[in-house]
Structure formats: C-alpha cells, structure tokens
Amino acid sequence: MKNVTLTINGKTLSVPSGTTVFDAARSLGVEIPALCHHESLPVVSACRLCLVEVEGSRKLQTSCSLLATDGMKVQTETPRLIKYRRAILQLLLDSHPNDCLTCQKAGECLLQKYAYQYGVTFREHDGARRPAQTDLSSPYIVKDDSKCILCGRCVRTCDQVEKERQVLAFAGRGYATRIVADDDKTLETSKCVSCNRCVSLCPVGALLDRRIMGKVRPWEAEVRVKECRSCDYGCHFDVYYKDGKAVAVKARAPEPGRPLCLRGRLMTELLWLERPDTPWRKIGGKFVKASWVKVLGLQRLIDKMELLDAPGDRQ
Amino acid sequence: MITTERDLITIENLREVRERARVKLDGRLKGVSGIAAWEGGYKLTGPFYEKQQRVVLRNCGIIDPENVEEYVALGGYSALAMLLKDWDPKRVIDEMTRSNLRGRGGAGFPTGRKWAEAYRHDVPQKYIICNADEGDPGAFMDRSVLEGDPHSVLEGMAIAGYAVGADMGFIYVRAEYPLAVERLRTAIAEAHERGLLGERILGSDFSFDIELRLGSGAFVCGEGTALMESIEGKRGMPRTKVYRTSHRGLWDCPTIINNVETFANVPVILEKGVDWFLGIGTEDSPGTKVFCIVGKVNNAGLVEVPMGTTINEIVYGIGGGAADGREVKAVQTGGPSGGCIPKSLFDTPVDFGSLARIGSIMGSGGMVVMDDTDCMVDIARFFLDFTVDESCGKCVPCREGTKRMLELLEKITKGKGEEGDLEALSELGEVITSTSLCGLGQTAATPVISTLHYFRSEYEAHVRDKKCPAHSCKELLEYFITEKCIGCTKCARVCPSACISGKVKERHVIDASRCVKCGACQAACPTGAIIKQ
Numbered sequence: 078m079k080n081v082t083l084t085i086n087g088k089t090l091s092v093p094s095g096t097t098v099f100d101a102a103r104s105l106g107v108e109i110p111a112l113c114h115h116e117s118l119p120v121v122s123a124c125r126l127c128l129v130e131v132e133g134s135r136k137l138q139t140s141c142s143l144l145a146t147d148g149m150k151v152q153t154e155t156p157r158l159i160k161y162r163r164a165i166l167q168l169l170l171d172s173h174p175n176d177c178l179t180c181q182k183a184g185e186c187l188l189q190k191y192a193y194q195y196g197v198t199f200r201e202h203d204g205a206r207r208p209a210q211t212d213l214s215s216p217y218i219v220k221d222d223s224k225c226i227l228c229g230r231c232v233r234t235c236d237q238v239e240k241e242r243q244v245l246a247f248a249g250r251g252y253a254t255r256i257v258a259d260d261d262k263t264l265e266t267s268k269c270v271s272c273n274r275c276v277s278l279c280p281v282g283a284l285l286d287r288r289i290m291g292k293v294r295p296w297e298a299e300v301r302v303k304e305c306r307s308c309d310y311g312c313h314f315d316v317y318y319k320d321g322k323a324v325a326v327k328a329r330a331p332e333p334g335r336p337l338c339l340r341g342r343l344m345t346e347l348l349w350l351e352r353p354d355t356p357w358r359k360i361g362g363k364f365v366k367a368s369w370v371k372v373l374g375l376q377r378l379i380d381k382m383e384l385l386d387a388p389g390d391r392q
Numbered sequence: 393m394i395t396t397e398r399d400l401i402t403i404e405n406l407r408e409v410r411e412r413a414r415v416k417l418d419g420r421l422k423g424v425s426g427i428a429a430w431e432g433g434y435k436l437t438g439p440f441y442e443k444q445q446r447v448v449l450r451n452c453g454i455i456d457p458e459n460v461e462e463y464v465a466l467g468g469y470s471a472l473a474m475l476l477k478d479w480d481p482k483r484v485i486d487e488m489t490r491s492n493l494r495g496r497g498g499a500g501f502p503t504g505r506k507w508a509e510a511y512r513h514d515v516p517q518k519y520i521i522c523n524a525d526e527g528d529p530g531a532f533m534d535r536s537v538l539e540g541d542p543h544s545v546l547e548g549m550a551i552a553g554y555a556v557g558a559d560m561g562f563i564y565v566r567a568e569y570p571l572a573v574e575r576l577r578t579a580i581a582e583a584h585e586r587g588l589l590g591e592r593i594l595g596s597d598f599s600f601d602i603e604l605r606l607g608s609g610a611f612v613c614g615e616g617t618a619l620m621e622s623i624e625g626k627r628g629m630p631r632t633k634v635y636r637t638s639h640r641g642l643w644d645c646p647t648i649i650n651n652v653e654t655f656a657n658v659p660v661i662l663e664k665g666v667d668w669f670l671g672i673g674t675e676d677s678p679g680t681k682v683f684c685i686v687g688k689v690n691n692a693g694l695v696e697v698p699m700g701t702t703i704n705e706i707v708y709g710i711g712g713g714a715a716d717g718r719e720v721k722a723v724q725t726g727g728p729s730g731g732c733i734p735k736s737l738f739d740t741p742v743d744f745g746s747l748a749r750i751g752s753i754m755g756s757g758g759m760v761v762m763d764d765t766d767c768m769v770d771i772a773r774f775f776l777d778f779t780v781d782e783s784c785g786k787c788v789p790c791r792e793g794t795k796r797m798l799e800l801l802e803k804i805t806k807g808k809g810e811e812g813d814l815e816a817l818s819e820l821g822e823v824i825t826s827t828s829l830c831g832l833g834q835t836a837a838t839p840v841i842s843t844l845h846y847f848r849s850e851y852e853a854h855v856r857d858k859k860c861p862a863h864s865c866k867e868l869l870e871y872f873i874t875e876k877c878i879g880c881t882k883c884a885r886v887c888p889s890a891c892i893s894g895k896v897k898e899r900h901v902i903d904a905s906r907c908v909k910c911g912a913c914q915a916a917c918p919t920g921a922i923i924k925q
C-alpha cells in the first residue's frame with residue numbers, strides 16, 4: 078500500500094494512505110483528545126475536541142475524519158485549539174452534575190481527564206442543565222442521562238450487532254437530545270440483552286456497570302484481564318481485585334469478532350469472583366432473580382453428568 | 393410524420409412538437425392581462441416585475457405547470473435534446489464549469505466543480521439529488537419554481553445525470569408543500585409518458601429516473617449529508633465528511649446534490665449559451681438570484697434580479713421601502729443564520745463575495761426588512777431561538793453553545809444583562825462558528841455576531857441602561873405620565889418606592905431610575921394617563 082508523509086507538531090512521519098491524522102498522531106505518541114471517537118466505531122466527529130490546525134487552511138479539521146496526505150503539516154496543541162477545547166469542555170461541564178466525588182466513573186472518566194488536562198472546572202450558573210433521569214430498571218446497568226454527553230458511542234456499538242441488539246438511539250433534538258432504549262423504554266422493558274457493550278465504551282458515568290458500584294474504585298483496584306472461555310469468540314473482561322480479593326467483573330471494549338454477551342460475563346464472574354452477586358434473567362421484559370444453574374442453562378448438562386458419573390452406571 | 397398529442401417526444405420530433413405547442417400557447421395567452429410577449433417568449437408585466445430579470449422564474453406564472461407541452465413550447469427540453477444528440481458528458485461538465493454557476497442553496501459552491509468530481513469517479517452507480525427541503529421560515533423561492541415550472545428542475549436533473557453518468561435521481565421535498573409535491577408527481581408522470589424521463593430518454597441511449605422523497609420538516613434535513621441520511625432511512629443528522637459527497641454520498645456512491653434553483657438554471661444556461669449567462673450578474677457570481685423579500689417592506693414577495701444588484705435597489709427600488717411610512721433600519725439576508733446589514737451598507741452589491749465581506753451570507757435568498765421599531769437584540773434572539781430548536785443535537789458547540797447564547801440574549805432582553813455578557817456572547821459565537829460540525833452550527837451565531845458588530849450600542853443600552861432603544865423589549869419599557877394627567881396624586885400615593893412627584897392638579901413625573909415597574913400607578917390612574925414606553 079502507498080505511504081504518505083506528513084508532519085505533526087514538527088515531527089515528520091510516514092503512514093499508509095487512508096490513515097487518519099488522529100491515528101497518525103497516536104503512532105507518534107501524540108495523544109489528541111476525543112470523547113466520541115473510538116477505534117472500534119464508525120467516525121462521527123461529534124465532540125469536536127480532536128480539531129487540529131492544518132497549515133494553509135484557516136478552517137479547523139477534526140483529526141478523526143481527516144485523512145493524512147503527503148506534505149500535510151498539522152498542529153495539535155496551538156493556543157487557538159486549546160482555547161476552543163476549553164470552551165467545549167466548559168459547555169459540557171455546564172450541563173453536567175458536579176458529582177465526581179461519588180461517581181463510580183471517577184478515575185477513569187474521560188470528561189474528568191480532559192477537564193483536568195485543560196484546567197476547566199464546574200461552575201455555578203442559572204441556565205439549563207440536563208435533567209436528572211436515571212434508569213435503574215436493569216440489575217446490570219445504570220443509565221444516568223444527566224451525565225450523558227451525547228457522544229453516541231453507546232448507540233454505535235449497540236448498533237454493530239445487527240438485529241439482535243440495535244437497542245439504543247438518539248431521540249429529540251437540540252439541547253433536549255437524549256439516548257433512549259427502543260422507543261424510550263426502560264432497559265428492562267426494551268430488548269436490551271445486558272451485554273454491556275455500551276457500558277464498556279461510555280466515556281463518562283452515564284452508563285455504569287451496576288454490579289461493580291460501591292465495591293471498588295478504579296485507582297484502588299488491581300485489574301487482571303481474563304478471556305472468556307464460554308464460546309469461541311473469546312471476549313475480554315477486567316477482573317477487579319481489592320485487597321487481594323476478586324470483587325467485580327467488567328466488560329472490556331468489544332473487539333472485532335468479539336461481541337460480548339451476558340452469559341460470558343456471568344460465566345467470568347462465576348469463575349473468578351469469590352462471592353458473585355445473584356444473577357438475574359430477563360423473562361418477558363421483566364428481570365427476575367435466578368439460580369446460577371438456570372441463568373447459565375446448565376441443568377441438562379449437570380443432570381447428564383450426574384447420570385454418567387453415577388457409580389452404578391460404571392462398567 | 394404528424395405527431396399526436398400523447399406521442400413520445402424524441403430528439404427528431406421535438407422541434408415539431410414545440411412549434412405546434414407554441415401556437416397553442418400563443419392562442420391561450422392572447423389577451424391575458426399581466427402577460428406580454430417579450431424576446432421571443434413571454435414576461436409578466438407591472439411595476440413589481442419591471443426591475444426584475446426573470447431567468448429562473450422565466451416560466452412561472454406564464455405556463456401551465458401541469459402541461460409539459462407549454463414548457464416545451466417555450467424551449468423546454470431542447471437543451472437536453474441538444475446534449476443527447478451532439479455533446480459528450482465531458483463537454484457538459486466543461487461548459488457548466490465555465491458558466492461558474494454557483495449553488496443557490498446557500499454555500500455558493502461552483503456547480504461545475506461538483507459535477508466534475510462525480511464525473512471523475514468511474515463506478516457503476518451514481519445519484520443526483522435535488523434539494524427541495526427549503527426549511528427557511530418564510531422563504532418560498534424553491535416552492536414557487538416547483539409549483540410554477542417543475543419541468544425545468546426535472547430537465548436540469550436529467551442533464552446532471554447525463555453529465556456525471558447517473559441514472560437515478562431523488563427530489564427531497566418538504567411534505568409541507570403539498571401543491572409542489574402534487575405538481576412534481578404530475579410532471580414526473582407526464583415526462584415518463586412522453587419519453588422525457590425513464591428508459592431511452594428522447595429516443596436516445598440515455599436513461600434516467602426520478603423519485604420523490606418527502607422530508608419530515610426538520611430544518612437540518614436540508615443540509616446535504618443529513619438529507620442523504622434521511623433518504624437512507626436514518627435519523628437526519630449531518631455526517632462528518634471524510635470524502636466529499638460527490639465522491640461518496642448517498643449509499644456511499646458518488647452523488648450530486650443541488651438546490652432547486654440551481655437545477656432550474658441549468659437548462660436555460662445550456663440552451664442560451666454560457667456566454668449569455670456570463671453576461672448577467674457579476675464575475676464573482678454570474679446569473680440571477682431569486683430573493684424572498686419579507687418583513688417591514690411595502691412590496692413583499694419573490695424578486696429575481698441579476699447578482700450584483702445593490703441592497704438599496706432591492707429594498708427600495710423593488711420592495712418600495714418600509715411599510716407604514718417608517719424608516720428601514722436593516723435587512724437580514726440568508727435565512728435564520730444570516731447577518732443583519734445596517735442601512736449604511738445598502739449600496740453593497742448582492743453577490744456571494746460581497747455579502748460575506750460584510751458579515752452576512754447569501755443563504756438561500758431570504759431577505760427580512762427591519763424598521764426602526766425592531767430591536768436588534770431581540771431580532772438576534774428570535775433567530776437564535778429558531779436555530780436552538782433546529783439543532784440536531786449531534787455536536788457539542790451547536791447543541792450546548794447555541795443554548796447558552798440564547799440564554800444570554802434572553803437575559804439581556806429582559807433587562808438582566810450584566811457586564812461581561814457581550815464579551816461572553818462574542819466568545820461563544822466564535823467557538824460555535826469555528827468548531828461546529830455542519831453549516832447550521834457554523835452559521836448559527838451570525839445574527840448575533842453581525843448585530844453585535846453593527847448595532848453594539850443597542851446591546852449596551854440594554855445591558856448598561858436597561859433600555860431598549862427601539863421600545864420593543866417589553867420588560868425594558870418604562871412607565872411614563874402623559875399630558876392626560878389631571879394631577880389627582882393617586883399614583884404618587886400608591887407608588888411603593890415613592891418615585892412619583894408633582895403638585896396637586898399639575899402633571900406628575902416618574903423618576904424612572906427608582907421605578908420598580910410594579911404597575912401600581914397605572915392601575916390607580918383614573919384617566920389612563922400612565923403608559924409604558
């Protein structure tokens with residue numbers, strides 16, 4: 078494949094043609110901030126944080142959608158860019174609850190990270206804020222719309238598993254835009270399968286894994302990556318250890334051909350956690366507590382194994 | 393061979409059909425008042441039309457839009473026939489490029505350049521889209537063309553299809569335009585019947601079809617990429633452009649999207665020749681532009697003039713100045729996200745470049761005339777209110793930033809403005825303009841930025857003195873005692889802040905600086921002498 082040579086912040090590099098400036102920068106070790114962009118998802122350029130300056134053009138360009146070309150000269154941290162990034166972050170914080178103290182996402186929240194990096198803080202004002210609307214209907218996921226920054230990552234990742242998932246969507250417009258499940262149902266009554274793809278990609282605390290809440294915070298945990306052995310896809314999960322004890326499991330971002338599912342997650346919990354929480358099953362749009370045997374569909378296997386293992390049967 | 397009414401029209405018999413249709417049209421228009429023969433065709437007469445030059449609207453109000461023969465009678469489909477007979481697609485592209493026809497949907501992008509890009513990509517499927525979403529409130533340029541001369545748009549699209557190698561076109565039209573939809577349906581059906589659309593157009597090898605798609609009425613769906621999302625059945629949100637749509641547009645295929653007025657220009661440019669077209673308008677922007685002039689003006693309506701006509705000429709010469717004997721103060725061009733131009737700049741010629749230089753845009757051709765009773769701060773608030781509602785919510789600066797700007801403007805027009813608010817408005821305006829994803833956000837702040845620039849003193853009066861110089865912002869009105877006062881002292885007695893003074897039987901005076909605007913005096917006055925102004 079053809080290569081193109083460009084300059085980023087004064088450093089010259091060659092990348093395969095078709096590479097975005099965002100990825101080219103990353104390969105140089107230059108991190109451009111982005112909230113909506115993720116390598117597993119289609120590019121939407123919605124958060125506008127990854128804007129860069131390209132020599133010869135007054136118009137700023139989003140590096141996530143800008144293809145590198147020969148001779149292109151890019152700057153990623155000019156005073157103008159910094160000013161705009163601060164303004165954009167401030168706009169996000171102005172609509173956001175000042176809740177980092179107790180937010181489960183603190184420590185791994187991208188909004189928090191960039192606010193820190195660019196020195197932007199919460200402030201008092203009389204204007205609108207995103208209304209508090211929390212969906213607690215699922216035992217696996219907490220959806221807190223007041224913290225949502227509408228990056229659309231959840232919508233895009235849920236959409237990638239065609240037919241079976243495609244639960245989440247944008248609704249409303251302008252400032253009243255929201256993420257909804259099906260036609261504004263709860264996660265429980267919607268067709269959500271609790272795979273937690275959306276949770277794993279939400280950059281803020283708007284979609285949280287409910288089974289980790291209150292158990293451990295990111296900075297006090299030791300995290301080990303485990304591969305799910307429940308099926309051939311081999312998705313990855315983080316197992317959180319606190320004081321040497323495995324306390325929680327969290328889905329890692331889905332990878333190509335690794336879709337994530339609830340069964341795999343529960344299997345991972347059962348394998349690694351000392352005392353996993355009671356599992357739940359969704360039956361006819363209602364979550365009900367279930368036994369591990371039921372939720373994992375093991376009854377027939379166990380019966381069969383018991384039958385085969387019974388001493389009288391041995392020859 | 394004698395052709396009959398319902399026969400297929402072909403390259404060979406077009407002339408014969410035209411001549412026969414012309415005789416019929418001449419017969420029908422004979423003695424019709426308001427229409428006169430002109431330059432081998434017809435024109436509308438009367439003072440409102442005298443100063444106009446109707447190229448796009450050449451047939452509107454003259455021909456019967458539901459009868460393709462009347463369109464043919466005045467030269468319709470002869471450009472298409474000529475190309476199919478003698479021109480290769482490359483020549484069409486070159487001529488369109490030479491004409492420098494700039495897109496009439498707002499951005500003024502050169503049509504030929506767009507077509508050339510789509511032509512360059514050698515793939516089996518390409519599309520032509522006509523953008524007939526016309527979401528600007530109060531604008532009806534495109535609607536008039538669709539209702540009055542639908543075949544000019546169909547012919548323009550077919551020519552584009554031939555030039556770039558597309559066999560399929562869509563017209564995305566607002567569902568709120570039922571008559572336009574009806575006329576288009578009729579025109580498409582009639583064009584099919586006569587061999588002007590569909591398989592083997594005019595008996596040639598070229599095939600091209602057109603389907604209608606009805607828009608949902610969201611303003612942002614007029615944005616090219618949001619429109620394509622909508623045709624694809626998705627939520628109408630603008631896309632980020634990794635590639636131009638003329639490279640990867642509808643369903644990822646090379647797609648030409650042009651405005652109704654742009655397409656309506658195409659047949660006549662090719663029929664009369666590019667040199668003829670270049671002789672109209674300016675070098676920067678050849679041709680004419682249709683404007684929809686509304687607001688506080690004497691003669692509101694559709695106006696088509698050569699590019700480069702001054703605002704003065706349009707507002708006073710054709711529009712007849714302000715209505716009700718008032719003073720014109722400003723004109724806002726370019727729809728809800730255009731800039732407000734003060735009267736002092738009315739000698740500016742109207743073309744893409746000149747308008748941009750004075751902080752406004754051509755947009756789709758809306759012109760709102762404002763008089764001395766219009767408060768420019770409130771005008772800015774009004775337009776922003778529209779964009780806030782219409783923002784699709786996808787990107788942060790537009791979704792969040794316009795909302796904050798609107799909150800600031802509401803605060804200022806309510807007399808609650810503070811030191812620093814104007815600076816905050818400017819800064820937000822800059823951020824939203826420079827960082828938004830699509831044209832809606834990128835231009836949303838224009839009404840605010842332009843009024844802050846040209847009418848800053850009005851903003852300052854609101855913020856510092858809590859006064860609205862145009863006496864328009866209700867909450868900034870002051871109580872005032874007129875000469876009807878009989879000096880009964882009732883008002884002074886009820887005033888809670890004791891700011892009314894005056895002797896018995898003499899006219900009383902309110903000290904506006906201490907007045908708390910409770911309205912008690914007005915309620916107490918027996919003669920109705922106390923007013924708000």
Ligand SMILES: Cc1cc2nc3c(=O)[nH]c(=O)nc-3n(C[C@H](O)[C@H](O)[C@H](O)COP(=O)(O)O)c2cc1C
Nearest residue numbers: 495496497523526527614615616650651654831832
């Ligand atoms: C918010 C927004 C609304 C728009 N609405 C329209 C519209 O109603 N009609 C139109 O022709 N173009 C509209 N446009 C411009 C289109 O994006 C596009 O530039 C145009 O259709 C291209 O055609 P042209 O080159 O012939 O002007 C709009 C753009 C934006 C950003």
Ligand code: SF4
Nearest residue numbers: 176177180183186282
């Ligand atoms: S989502 Fe992030 S920014 Fe918001 S409260 Fe939680 S940690 Fe703080």
Ligand code: SF4
Nearest residue numbers: 235269270272273275
């Ligand atoms: S958990 Fe899975 S199915 Fe449910 S909304 Fe999230 S991504 Fe979609």
Ligand code: SF4
Nearest residue numbers: 225226228229231279
């Ligand atoms: S819920 Fe999270 S991932 Fe989804 S749009 Fe909101 S912030 Fe983005």
Ligand code: SF4
Nearest residue numbers: 305308311312338341
């Ligand atoms: S999480 Fe589900 S899909 Fe992924 S490997 Fe495990 S069982 Fe398979």
Ligand code: SF4
Nearest residue numbers: 784786787790830833
């Ligand atoms: S600028 Fe506004 S309308 Fe355009 S994509 Fe962003 S939010 Fe949507």
